[in-house]
Amino acid sequence: MFSSVKSVALSGINGIITSVEADIRNGLPSFNMVGFLSTQVRESGERVRAAILNSGFCLEPKRILVNMSPADIKKDGTSFDLAVAVSVLAASLALDQDYLMETAFAGELSLNGEVKSVNGVLPMVCAAKEAGLKRFILPNPNYREAKLVDGIEIIGASSLLEVLELVQKKAERGMFLEEAEYIEQDKKLPDFSEVHGQDGIKRALEIAVSGMHNILMIGQAGSGKSMLASRIPSVMPPMSREESLEVTKIYSISGLLDEGRGLIETRPFRAPHNSISLPALAGGGSKIRAGEISLAHNGVLFLDELPEFNRQTIEILRQPLEEKKITIGRVNGTATYPADFLLAAAMNPCKCGFYPDRKLCHCNDIQIKNYLSRVSRPLIDRFDIVTEVKRISFESIFNKQEKEVESSKDIRKRVCNARDIQEERFKNEKIHFNSQMDSKMTDEFCKIDSKTKTLLEEAYKNINLSLRGYYRVLKVARTIADTREKREVTELEVAEAIHYREMIERFWG
Numbered sequence: 001m002f003s004s005v006k007s008v009a010l011s012g013i014n015g016i017i018t019s020v021e022a023d024i025r026n027g028l029p030s031f032n033m034v035g036f037l038s039t040q041v042r043e044s045g046e047r048v049r050a051a052i053l054n055s056g057f058c059l060e061p062k063r064i065l066v067n068m069s070p071a072d073i074k075k076d077g078t079s080f081d082l083a084v085a086v087s088v089l090a091a092s093l094a095l096d097q098d099y100l101m102e103t104a105f106a107g108e109l110s111l112n113g114e115v116k117s118v119n120g121v122l123p124m125v126c127a128a129k130e131a132g133l134k135r136f137i138l139p140n141p142n143y144r145e146a147k148l149v150d151g152i153e154i155i156g157a158s159s160l161l162e163v164l165e166l167v168q169k170k171a172e173r174g175m176f177l178e179e180a181e182y183i184e185q186d187k188k189l190p191d192f193s194e195v196h197g198q199d200g201i202k203r204a205l206e207i208a209v210s211g212m213h214n215i216l217m218i219g220q221a222g223s224g225k226s227m228l229a230s231r232i233p234s235v236m237p238p239m240s241r242e243e244s245l246e247v248t249k250i251y252s253i254s255g256l257l258d259e260g261r262g263l264i265e266t267r268p269f270r271a272p273h274n275s276i277s278l279p280a281l282a283g284g285g286s287k288i289r290a291g292e293i294s295l296a297h298n299g300v301l302f303l304d305e306l307p308e309f310n311r312q313t314i315e316i317l318r319q320p321l322e323e324k325k326i327t328i329g330r331v332n333g334t335a336t337y338p339a340d341f342l343l344a345a346a347m348n349p350c351k352c353g354f355y356p357d358r359k360l361c362h363c364n365d366i367q368i369k370n371y372l373s374r375v376s377r378p379l380i381d382r383f384d385i386v387t388e389v390k391r392i393s394f395e396s397i398f399n400k401q402e403k404e405v406e407s408s409k410d411i412r413k414r415v416c417n418a419r420d421i422q423e424e425r426f427k428n429e430k431i432h433f434n435s436q437m438d439s440k441m442t443d444e445f446c447k448i449d450s451k452t453k454t455l456l457e458e459a460y461k462n463i464n465l466s467l468r469g470y471y472r473v474l475k476v477a478r479t480i481a482d483t484r485e486k487r488e489v490t491e492l493e494v495a496e497a498i499h500y501r502e503m504i505e506r507f508w509g
């Protein structure tokens, strides 16, 4: 006797429809599973058997073989349990075959037949819908997440028995869970209006977000670098539905979606500690889980105390910063995860953290240089904007009450405006932001007059501006002009952009 039911395997954040076939024939009683399975999936056989028996069904003492296809996709995790159980039962019971053909199953089974929640439901349901399946039966706790996808019936189940009654037409179909209101999830983001003073750094952050320029803040301990960085998402444009869906999928496969939570609508802000391991940053390892760089997708990755990160770990950033995605080699095959984020980093200027305050810092020049050079030149070159964060002055604390502080909403308006200008500029190109321009485009879109050229020439001599640095300066100047709605890049914008480049040439040149 033979049966086949559908489930979904995951590759990166994509779901792949998988057939779970069961074949039962006479022979020595056994339960074997094949089809490019991880150890975890192969070992689920015993659990599934127990769940079937404890749900009140009996298994004939026969040879049971379960095969999963396609064979070239590695099946991992516990989400196949339910499909395996249904397939085995369908091979011995008379179930509604038409109903089975149109249905996908996912869920972990406990020994007593309870259906337990699994990770990655959102990409699974998306794949099932695209494949034209009519419904998806999955664990109750994953119901709301699955309901984010329109155009496919979602049925939440709490036990294997319940699922079987449904398939056997014993239960009334299509009733189950009420569609509940999604929990209001948009936590209030920290706002720039809460930060007094620091106008210069706020401005630099606005430029960074406007043109998607990676930014490095160098400053003393206690100058508020983390506090400033955590407010970056609040000035980014709201995510489109597509962006939200993508982010939610990444959190779904990583098991980081709170139960009952709907679509993630706020841009992620991830700030991993400097002791982070390579798999935790990049993704992969023994479990299916996206790394921090993918969890920061469509948002901000913030690396505080940049020189304290393991150098090899941090070098992994170079690929995703170019390609906006990361491909991870797993034991069998590879997986690709999106990783398009704004990189913000912060560091102390020296080991003690007080340079250039010579009253407090006694590091010598060589010590300072050694400390800074823990961040490699190739990595430092990924930052278009490097800016110094000074401790907030006494005056600005004192003036706290008197001066109106700009809110994130006000800043976001200008950011959106600058983004629109870039969207228009690059409508015939494959890029979206000034930071993505190659040298040819930079020459085309950042034409400068002779006065500005003189300024750049001086910078070339005075701060040893490199050729790469020259183009970075122009790209940042383009963004500054966009935030001011200026068509031309003038001396003013270039001077400001040079200022954001100075520290790199001074310390790493």
Ligand SMILES: [Zn+2]
Pocket: 350, 351, 352, 353, 354, 355, 361, 362, 363
């Ligand atoms: Zn020092």
